[in-house]
Amino acid sequence: MRIRNFEELVANGLTDEDKEARRICLEVLDKVIEELDPRKMVFSKVRRTGSKLHIDRLTLDLDEFERVYLVGFGKASHLMAEAMEQLIGDKLTRGFINILKDVSFESLTGRVESKKVSHPIPDEEGLLGAKQILKLVSDASEKDLVICLISGGGSAMTPLPAEDITLKDKQRTTQALLKCGARIDEVNAVRKHISAFKGGQLARAAYPATVLSLIVSDVVGDPLEVIASGPTSPDPSTFKDAYEILRRYGIWESVPESVRRRIETGLRGEVEETPKPGDKVFEKVHNVIVGNNRLACHIAAEYAQKLGLNTLILSSVVEGEARHVGTVYGSILVEEALVDNPIEKPAVIIVGGETTVTVRGSGLGGRNQELVLSASRKIKGLRGVAIASLGTDGIDGPTDAAGAIADGKTVSRAEEKSLDPEKYLDDNDSYRFFKSLGDLVFTGPTGTNVTDITVMVALKTG
Missing domain, CATH: 3.40.1480.10 (MOFRL domain)
Incomplete structure (x- = not known):
């Protein structure tokens, strides 16, 4: 039981x-x-025959890639990684996953590192792990495959703040959003715009590699841009949305000055927006829901x-x-x-x-x-x-x-x-x-x- x-x-x-x-x-x-065991969900969606990986109607030939990287974050990342190592362990180059503090993970191949991080309030370990993940995918070239394992909690577990925002500032903002009754999509719209990781920015870092994201959805209706704040999905939300959410819930004045300054700078167009639908960074990105x-x-x-x-x-x-x-x-x-x-x-x-x-x-x-x-x-x-x-x-x-x-x-x-x-x-x-x-x-x-x-x-x- x-x-x-x-x-x-x-x-x-x-x-x-x-x-x-x-x-x-x-x-x-x-x-x-x-x-709902994440391993079962992965195995039900992903099959391998020889060098070929079959995911729904998508087929990827692992022999066509020079290197295969595995990254993951979220409450299910350790179990999803276990399943993927069983499927592609012989082809895997390196991997890194952020996992919950109270779970254990031992890489089957010895090539996947992990870091235990906090949820729902981000911590320093989560930040360090997010940096490792971002560095790993940034090393990928056009001839490489990056497999991302994304699940609920992934947003808080990869807290890589944008420039000039401290982790403490991001924590205070997250706490204010959680307490005021904001919906998860609203929480994540703000998070994306004070982050260097979310809202398609992981896909931007991985470009021009091929990216396969296997996703366990923790969001009503499965909007890809909202799950874990959509690190490999186009982001339709804007700095204007983030500003209006903080205003609507009456917490604009209570969030840290660095967060307000970042959003105001974005409103003036002085900071690059998150990548939007149609951006070239998504040309070889495949997002697949494996559980919801x-x-x-x-x-x-x-x-x-x-x-x-x-x-x-x-x-x-x-x-x-x-x-x-x-x-x-x-x-x-x-x-x-x-x-x-x-x-x-x-x-x-x-x-x-x-x-x-x-x-x-x-x-x-x-x-x-x-x-x-x-x-x-x-x-x-x-x-x-x-x-x-x-x-x-x-x-x-x-x-x-x-x-x-x-x-x-x-x-x-x-x-x-x-x-x-x-x-x-x-x-x-x-x-x-x-x-x-x-x-x-x-x-x-x-x-x-x-x-x-x-x-x-x-x-x-x-």
Whole structure:
């Protein structure tokens, strides 16, 4: 089991019906985490026959390249690199990857170096690793192949600031963006314009080499320019966009002066923009999605169907404020429980995407925990229902939990402990709420990230 406290979470159900609904939620989520192994995703997309590498409809002959380089960054980089070394180890010249601090990596060929770095707040090690990656790809010539392994977290894990911006300044800017409730695409639009690495700048450094980027998407809808801030993708965002985002969220005056100066210089056209669509640096760049939230939802649906349950994927591109989305999900579950809509019970309803939390209180929590807390108010008193939501990376906000689970008795259990769900929701304190009930979901880092997945279950009750 990937969910470490699986049995305890099931046992928290007060009735057999609630226990069964919880078990199904957790089994489905556990299967998703198991199948989202980045190695499996790479092997499902990349095949090798002789010297030829087949990726979807693209074929690359490794014998046609003088040197083959491998670079990677993101939460899945160590596992993706392991898979690629198995596939092309005999042809590999050198490699360098930035990996999370709490994972281990040992190169199968001995030719791939790694550096442990911080996430979500960038650190000095990440900066040093980003410099190594940039130097490696800059050494590539027209006759070389650069394989980039890109996954969620890659942006924060390669924090190479633009000239005259310190890492501390970039950290302060990142923290301000994360706290104000900005969407990930907005966060990354700013990051690109205070970076020497992101927004197509890695592709610019690798030019004129051939570049193959294998990408695990952690962004709703899979926009290539947003995933890990699009280091090998054209960047449609501009300095003007970065300026307007900081203004819109009211943090322009609170970000460091060096960041404001860089953006103002860019607005005047005195600093080179990130490479745009049609730029020659992308002529030999191939970006391929190997895993995303849609895949996670389909894994969940297929497993639920094997359990003999009626299954519906509502969407894999949901965004919005976590507490509001949670209220909607709770309402859907009420409708399902009462009138078999949108599908007949026993039902599993699956939703993917990524919500945001605008922090107004002083509590501790994550978007999935807040979503489930919000939903728990709507499903109060229902029998044989459950909702669980987690981050597929095993990390939900600044906590050690992946997410949380609730059923129709969650609110009454809380009230018996003198816990007021509304108060905890208003204080953004979902972590402590669910910790008191023993309903936090723990997986530890999963080694992947395809945003979030929510599973709702409604069983037939007598």
